[in-house]
């Protein structure tokens with residue numbers, strides 16, 4: 001079961017070298033690279049949450065993607081840049097430069113196969129910046145390559161209707177959304193009796209700063225939480241998780257179909273598709 005939730009017919013690593021060499025229309029085939037983490041998620045969730053969520057969501061999306069939309073998913077990169085959690089046992093982290101180098105070399109490999117559309121689908125909130133830099137650098141190396149640095153939670157989904165306002169704003173780790181999704185994906189790995197609610201200490205009233213958003217400060221998880229949870233895990237229900245998963249899968253199926261159709265607005269530009277002269 002190396003493919004996890006991904007339908008076997010959509011799992012790139014189950015193809016052969018001959019399948020890749022002879023595949024027609026590779027320029028418009030969408031390749032997905034899940035980018036995740038192995039890091040603490042409080043007392044009630046396993047270290048693998050981000051890895052399970054990105055594979056679970058993409059698997060459910062690919063299962064409902066029309067057969068006529070060509071798309072393959074690579075095996076996940078389970079190790080991410082998780083040093084904000086480093087003081088909690090169990091966390092594995094690699095440096096930003098290691099992760100960027102790995103993503104860059106995966107991109108070069110996918111381009112060498114003849115594919116021209118690659119989406120990094122990241123599920124860990126501590127590394128979107130690294131994913132963006134790696135995608136931009138690969139785009140610069142390969143003028144005919146379309147790259148998409150994406151975050152798994154950013155497609156339209158049911159979060160806003162399911163989560164309490166405070167949770168939407170500050171429930172950023174192992175809270176209601178992640179717990180509910182894990183109850184839907186891997187119920188045997190959720191320790192229901194160990195769920196907690198822990199919100200971070202408040203900034204002074206009127207502060208322009210916030211934990212995330214436009215004017216953040218650089219925190220470590222132990223600045224914000226004793227348990228490792230930042231949010232309310234106790235509010236999660238299975239029904240909520242199933243609803244979230246269904247909405248995320250719909251969002252990703254729609255986005256993958258759009259990536260398949262995507263044409264870079266500059267594709268008529270003669271400078272694109274060839275090495276630049278300067």
Ligand SMILES: [Zn+2]
Pocket residue numbers: 041049050123124125173174178
């Ligand atoms: Zn997480």
